[in-house]
Amino acid sequence: MNKLMEIVSRSNSIAITSHIDPDGDSIGSILGLGLALKQKYKNIKILIRDSLPSRYEFLPGSELIKKYDDIEEQKFDLLFVLDCGDEKRIGSNEILKNSKTIVNIDHHISNTKFGDINIIDASSSSTCEMVFSFIKDLNLLINKEVATCIYTGIVTDSGNFMYDSATEKTHLIASELLKTNLNKGRIIYNLYQRKSINSLKFIGYSLTNMKIALDGRLAIFKVTLDLLNEFNVSYDNIEGLVSYGRDIEGIDISVVIREQENGKVKLSFRSKDDDVDVRALAQLFNGGGHKKASGATLTASLAEAESMVIEKSRKFVRW
């Protein structure tokens, strides 16, 4: 850690980034670390490829997040890459190539260790949980603003403390964060209680048309671009769809098969049993993630993807 402190203090330009299709953990961790570093260091940039989903706009410092395209030169002495299992998920080659030192902090077991320094802890509920300790190690303050960001990442990535990854340590960290007097109600409101009517109607439609396969063990949702248009929602608004399938009694695997603009499809898997490893399933499609939450992207039609998913899931459900 001393080595890291030294690197941080002698870097004139520092950037913090995370993965494409940002989630609560990626945004929470880059903002949490960014706000903490700003207490002591000046030249900090917080960058991602995509636009910030509106439900994270309430986070302190969200106005500091810029897109790669918005800056002239992606060149830094030190680049933190947070919550990013592999370098492709950053969505920019330039920033990796041009940064002198890369620090990779992540909790994905499949992390490819692409950094110069790799801090990987697959037992951690979230990258935010790791960033919490990291900020403390750097002797920076976990104030209310930083805590709000970190808490958001822990809540979202631990499935509201439901997943196995939400350990005693996770709860202790959450307790520390709450001591800063952060506004928990406001976090929960912004994350979960401002859904649009359209997005719920879409979920209703998807549940009505959900397909059940493998003798009631696999739930399949297919999401086309036309359907999203028809309901006037973006996928970002209906992220929780896959968990509805998981929560059905008897279902071992829930999958959302979602059409992409580039002729590809995205798979998103969830399971709820220790014996049903959807990370291994996603790996069959060159994807990855966690044991109970994973994803992959492939070039196929929705129908082709569906039959592949059914075929490959056969070995993973509990018969």
Ligand SMILES: [Mn+2]
């Ligand atoms: Mn994460």
